[in-house]
Amino acid sequence: MSLMLLIEQVLNGLQLGVMLFLMASGLTLVFGVMGLINLAHGSLYMVGAFAAAWVAAATGSFLLALAAALAAAAAAGAIVEVVVIRRLYARDHLDQVLATFALILVFSEGTRWIFGSFPLYLNVPDYLAGPVTLPGGIEYPLYRLSLIGVGGLIACALYLLIARTRLGVQIRAGEADREMIAALGVDISKLYTVVFALGAALAGLAGALVGTIQSVQVGMGEPVLILAFVVIVIGGIGSIKGAFVGALLVGLTDTLGAFLLPQLFGAFMDVSSAAAVGSALASMLIYLLMAAVLFLRPRGLFGDTA
Template identity: 80%
Template sequence: MSTVLIIEQILNGLQFGVMLFLMAAGLTLIFGVMGLINLAHGSLYMVGAFAAAAVAASTGSFLLALAASLAAAAIVGAIIELVVIRRLYDRDHLDQVLATFALILIFSETTRWLFGSFPLFLDVPEALSGTVTLPGGIAYSSYRLMIISVGIIVAVGLFLLISKTRIGMRIRAGENDREMIGALGVDISKLYTLIFALGAALAGLSGALVGAIQSVQVGMGEPVLILAFVVIVIGGIGSIKGALVGAILVGLTDTLGRVMLPLFFANFMEQSSATSVGSSLASMSIYILMAAVLIFKPTGLFGRA
């Protein structure tokens, strides 16, 4: 395997990891602060992707499409928090799972009714449609590099928001002792709505960014949601740093596994069999990684007991 191919796959893994981080960051905020298992988080990813595709088709502007994905996902997230989620905080996790699973069905059928069953396509902006020559003469997609850059900017922004601002102080306090900050006069309801809307906006942005690489279709959020749960289990529930590290580990493990494992098994068996075995093991690799982390660190890499 050439060095160029390895570097390209590492960059692909980083891009995949950044996309997972945008999903997992909102999910870990919601679960860590609010104690809510939100299976509908993948639907908010889908809302952002469809909003971006619809606005891009109408205006031709990719920036407006990204803004629409953030706004649509945040607004929808705030609405479902006010109407549905708020009634689930004091219920057990089974009730939360059932209610948010019902939201998945509602979102899927509503989206199918509004946009139809056929996939939509979001074009990569012309300015980012080419490649960038990296050190060593490696040509890599400008758009994928932009996704990596956006993920880094969001990670830094979330760190500063949570560690350096008054709102971040309230979020951290709410994670540790929600009754106490309520007694000190903080409006818990508004704080929870803000957190849920922020998590939804990050999911929507992730959906919009990936929508230009893949097709935008009903049900696209659920497979990503499963991987986002793997990320927060590996990184530690409630930890933004853990979500970033976990997402990068999952992205690299999955991407490199899908390339290297078939090549490895090709030394021992026919090409078709090697591809089949390697792809199957690559699909399992992220769950093997999660199991290995939990054996040595049951709370995740940066989680607390």
């Protein structure tokens, strides 16, 4: 096994981790502040990807595509919160699950009606295309490296927003005691709309950024949503720091497991069987990691912190 190839897989795991963080951070904000289980979060990821692909095809600008993804996902999130979600806060979690599952169907069929059933494609911009040479002579795609950097910057910005701004104080207070901040004059309905739109925008941005790596198609958000739920369970519900650490752990575990396990079993069986067995076990690793974390810390790694 080549050390350079291993380092490339570590970078791939970091890239997957920061993209999962964009999904999981919005999900953990919504659940932590509102106590809402939002299964439609993956649909907002899909909305961002389709908006980016459509704008990029129409204008040829990748930056405009990212702006469109943010705007479209945030707008969709705000509309959904006002029209549907606002009626679910006082309902139990089963009602929330059923209503947001229905939203998945609405978004899927609506997207198929607008864009058709065929996938769209979002190209990497020319200024981010090609490889870059890292120390040690490792060549790695510039775009994927940029995703790691962008994800890290967004994580820092989100932490500063939550920890150092007035809106962040209101969000943390709303998580701790929503009745008290409402009594102090904070418009709790407006706060919930802002939080939901912010979470939707982060999901839409993740969809747009990943849309250059895979095709943009209906239903693309659901597999990522499952991983995002694993992330927030590992990191701790309501914790941005937990979402970041959990996302990196899941990204690295998933990527390195898929890379190392087939090679490990290759010493005992033929290549095709080793690949099949290794891939099957690799898909289980993140759930074993989640089980181990919950056994040691039932509230997650940072479940008691912001």
